[in-house]
Amino acid sequence: MKISRDAYGRQLLAQYEGQEPTAEIVERDDGYIDTGSDPGAYFETYDEWPAIERRALKFARGRILDVGCGAGRHALHFQQKGLQVTGIDRSPGAVKVCRLRGLRKVLVRSITEIGKFKPGSFDTILMLGNNFGLFGSAVGARRLLKQLARITSGDARIIAGTRNPYVTTDPDHLQYQRLNKKRGRMPGQIRLRVRFGKIIGDWFDYLLVSPKEMESLLNNSDWEIDRLIGSGEPTYYAVIRKKVDRKIK
Amino acid sequence: MKISRDAYGRQLLAQYEGQEPTAEIVERDDGYIDTGSDPGAYFETYDEWPAIERRALKFARGRILDVGCGAGRHALHFQQKGLQVTGIDRSPGAVKVCRLRGLRKVLVRSITEIGKFKPGSFDTILMLGNNFGLFGSAVGARRLLKQLARITSGDARIIAGTRNPYVTTDPDHLQYQRLNKKRGRMPGQIRLRVRFGKIIGDWFDYLLVSPKEMESLLNNSDWEIDRLIGSGEPTYYAVIRKKVDRKIK
Numbered sequence: 204m205k206i207s208r209d210a211y212g213r214q215l216l217a218q219y220e221g222q223e224p225t226a227e228i229v230e231r232d233d234g235y236i237d238t239g240s241d242p243g244a245y246f247e248t249y250d251e252w253p254a255i256e257r258r259a260l261k262f263a264r265g266r267i268l269d270v271g272c273g274a275g276r277h278a279l280h281f282q283q284k285g286l287q288v289t290g291i292d293r294s295p296g297a298v299k300v301c302r303l304r305g306l307r308k309v310l311v312r313s314i315t316e317i318g319k320f321k322p323g324s325f326d327t328i329l330m331l332g333n334n335f336g337l338f339g340s341a342v343g344a345r346r347l348l349k350q351l352a353r354i355t356s357g358d359a360r361i362i363a364g365t366r367n368p369y370v371t372t373d374p375d376h377l378q379y380q381r382l383n384k385k386r387g388r389m390p391g392q393i394r395l396r397v398r399f400g401k402i403i404g405d406w407f408d409y410l411l412v413s414p415k416e417m418e419s420l421l422n423n424s425d426w427e428i429d430r431l432i433g434s435g436e437p438t439y440y441a442v443i444r445k446k447v448d449r450k451i452k
Numbered sequence: 453m454k455i456s457r458d459a460y461g462r463q464l465l466a467q468y469e470g471q472e473p474t475a476e477i478v479e480r481d482d483g484y485i486d487t488g489s490d491p492g493a494y495f496e497t498y499d500e501w502p503a504i505e506r507r508a509l510k511f512a513r514g515r516i517l518d519v520g521c522g523a524g525r526h527a528l529h530f531q532q533k534g535l536q537v538t539g540i541d542r543s544p545g546a547v548k549v550c551r552l553r554g555l556r557k558v559l560v561r562s563i564t565e566i567g568k569f570k571p572g573s574f575d576t577i578l579m580l581g582n583n584f585g586l587f588g589s590a591v592g593a594r595r596l597l598k599q600l601a602r603i604t605s606g607d608a609r610i611i612a613g614t615r616n617p618y619v620t621t622d623p624d625h626l627q628y629q630r631l632n633k634k635r636g637r638m639p640g641q642i643r644l645r646v647r648f649g650k651i652i653g654d655w656f657d658y659l660l661v662s663p664k665e666m667e668s669l670l671n672n673s674d675w676e677i678d679r680l681i682g683s684g685e686p687t688y689y690a691v692i693r694k695k696v697d698r699k700i701k
Contacts (some may be wrong), residue, residue: 226487238475287634
């Protein structure tokens with residue numbers, strides 16, 4: 204990502220430095236604009252995390268890769284606990300904030316570049332803060348799940364958060380889902396860009412899925428849902444494990 | 453203003469109803485985007501107002517016209533104190549919120565339509581929350597000051613708030629001021645639009661002035677600065693009075 208377009212990173216830097224305009228401004232490609240969630244969320248500490256996120260994270264162990272690590276709230280927690288953790292984020296600003304906050308292993312790297320890691324490098328993949336969405340699309344999910352299988356150990360798990368797009372009554376969101384179906388996209392495949400000051404980030408696809416859709420995306424992959432946590436909530440978590448029979452296939 | 457473009461009014465309604473996405477998103481015509489000030493500010497009560505605003509409002513008396521009354525925080529205060537107050541706002545949503553909050557006299561009317569009021573109707577004109585900016589331009593200020601003189605009594609005053617655009621070190625703002633000079637606008641004449649959900653408001657000009665510029669805009673008008681309150685601050689207030697010798701001219 205070009206630094207000149209890194210609206211997200213500039214926002215995290217501003218929040219880190221305690222500057223004033225800290226709310227996240229997210230624009231969808233139908234013109235819908237939102238100030239996102241709580242501006243302080245990227246810097247929350249363990250006690251401030253949602254209870255279901257803390258529950259999901261109990262399944263983290265071994266060598267951890269935090270995909271889309273943002274300001275490093277999860278990575279820093281595990282580093283402090285003595286685990287071996289690597290953060291990646293495609294935003295140079297986010298990575299800078301992680302370093303300023305003391306995260307030792309952190310790289311400017313997009314999820315599309317995880318193939319660069321050596322086979323069997325990690326035991327746990329974190330995709331938190333709705334970052335299951337970083338798969339971007341059904342095709343992206345299938346391709347990246349394959350790569351994730353390669354760079355992880357035999358009994359690895361992915362701990363991923365997402366939002367069920369169907370738990371809404373907002374007419375704008377429902378209309379957007381219909382638009383998506385019409386253009387051959389998954390209903391929860393939202394095209395977004397972040398804005399900060401004069402910086403306009405690039406458009407990117409972020410995939411929100413229901414538990415059923417997640418299951419179907421994992422079909423015929425090396426992965427399967429081990430457990431869902433908070434699956435009745437709009438935002439929920441999945442612990443996804445490698446299939447034991449995957450070598451047999 | 454078309455209701456379908458009333459992003460500002462929809463935002464006030466959402467804030468009134470306590471819905472979630474309440475921060476104000478303001479986009480400038482150079483692409484700069486901001487979440488504006490404190491989302492709760494439009495609903496602040498007397499005790500929460502800036503001290504210098506409360507000081508400025510001590511000069512309000514008689515029949516009051518609140519121009520750009522928003523959610524009615526000032527108008528409701530004076531109504532409660534037993535004064536005769538009329539609110540106007542070009543946003544139908546804002547007017548609806550005022551009515552829901554109990555403001556008795558409030559109209560959907562832009563500042564450009566104040567000529568519709570009868571001569572001598574008001575003793576005090578309020579232009580708060582930086583609403584000196586509603587003059588929009590130097591030309592607009594001169595034209596509207598003339599109309600304000602007509603619809604007010606002999607010893608009327610305007611109580612106006614504005615922000616000194618030069619009290620900034622933000623390179624984006626400084627660059628915008630240079631751009632404005634180049635295109636023959638006052639440096640603090642900012643072109644804005646409000647966004648809320650999928651609603652994109654119309655562009656409008658909002659004029660920020662230094663105390664010196666305000667003085668110069670009042671030159672050769674029926675009005676003069678009586679006193680400046682907080683003129684060393686970024687945001688300051690002016691009590692503007694009718695000139696006593698204006699009939700002689």
